[in-house]
Amino acid sequence: LEKNVFYTGAAPNQQAIPAVEYLMSEEGGGAKRFVLLGTDYVYPRTTNKILRAFLKSKGVSDADILEDYTPFGHADYQTIIARIKQFAAEGKKTAVVSTINGDSNVPFYKELGNAGLKATDVPVVAFSVGEEELRGVDTKPLLGHLAAWNYFMSVDNPQNKAFIDKYRAWAKKNAVPNADTVVTNDPMEATYVGLHMWKQAVEKAGSTDVDKVIAAMGGQTFKAPSGFTLTMDATNHHLHKPVLIGEVRADGQFDVVWQTQQPIRAQPWSPFIEGNEGKQGL
Structure with a gap:
């Protein structure tokens, strides 16, 4: 973690x-086996390293x-499906946990449908598919x-x-x-919150001096479009954020099924990875 950086993503x-x-819960279908499928770069590989360790802590074997x-x-x-x-x-x-990024999501879901794998049979939860990705799909x-x-x-909410x-x-x-039908999404909301908190910190500090703004950012709060009041953590510089799980609708929007x-x-340091015990960040 870097003291000059404030993290607004999850x-x-x-x-x-x-x-x-959620996928493991009765409400989410009670999954016992998991497919960790991603695009080949650092975010999916790091996420799946954490998820593999988490699943192991829950008694899920490597064979599953x-x-x-x-x-x-x-x-x-075709081959992967x-x-x-x-x-x-x-x-x-x-269940499938997808960190597939960008345009590859279109052929992935299309092939899933071609193979007859319905959400009720093998649910997919994605971390890179939002309203913008579903436009025109x-x-x-x-x-x-x-x-x-x-x-x-x-x-x-208002x-x-x-x-x-x-x-x-x-x-x-x-x-x-x-313009009348453009959509918002999670990364936009995160940026919107971050900019408003920076503005509030500048006002509190009475200056745009970097060190003064950094000191003023910790503990900033903002009533976000999610409907929750978010706080910037003064210790690890990450936002405190709600978690929402949404189900894809026919109109490209999401019905929130759990939050x-x-x-x-x-x-910031996952406790499921060896060596991270006790790390809090800054």
């Missing part, structure tokens, strides 16, 4: 771990975890599959309505195509 315990806990990676832009998922189908047919309830193969984020555009209205007004003013009651403090 730490593993604010997205990946709760998503897998299938881990696979594909390059950026990968489009041919066939492996998932075979893996899922071996008797235990199976045929959602039929995705219906019922899940995404874990800290915000969804569909949440109903802060979110104002956030969406302001973004669409900006889009219209700047001649963005289809935390309050924001969760980030664990």
Whole structure:
């Protein structure tokens, strides 16, 4: 962790771990076997290292975890989906944890549908699929599959309505195509919160001096479009964030099927990885 950086995105315990806990729960289908499928770069590999250790702590054996990676832009998922189908047919309830990034999600979900793997049979929870990724995509193969984020555009509260209205007004003013139907998403909300907290910190410090603003950032709060009041942690510089799990709808939005009651403090150093015990960050 770097003292000059304030982190507005999710730490593993604010997205990946709760998503897998949900899949393992009775409400989430009671998964016993897991496919960890991602794009081949540092984020998916690090997330899956943490998830593998977490699953092991819950008594899931290596034989019940299938881990696979594909390059950026990968489009041919036939072989991988066939492996998932075979893996899922071996008797235990199976779920897929997807850290597939970008355009590869379209052929992945399409092939999932072609293979007849419905969300009720093998649910997929994704950490990189949100409202923007679903724009203009045929959602039929995705219906019922899940995404874990800290915000969804569909949440109903005054802060979110104002956030969406302001973004669409900006889009219209700047001649963005289809300005009336542009969508918000989790990374946008995280950035919006971060900028407002920086503004508040500058006002508190009465200066844009870096060290003074850093000192003023810790403990800043902001009522976010998620509907929760978020706090910037003064120790590890991560936002305390709620966790929401959403189910894909036909219109490319999400129905929230589970959420935390309050924001969760980030664990930048996952306690499930050896050597991280007791690390809190700054």
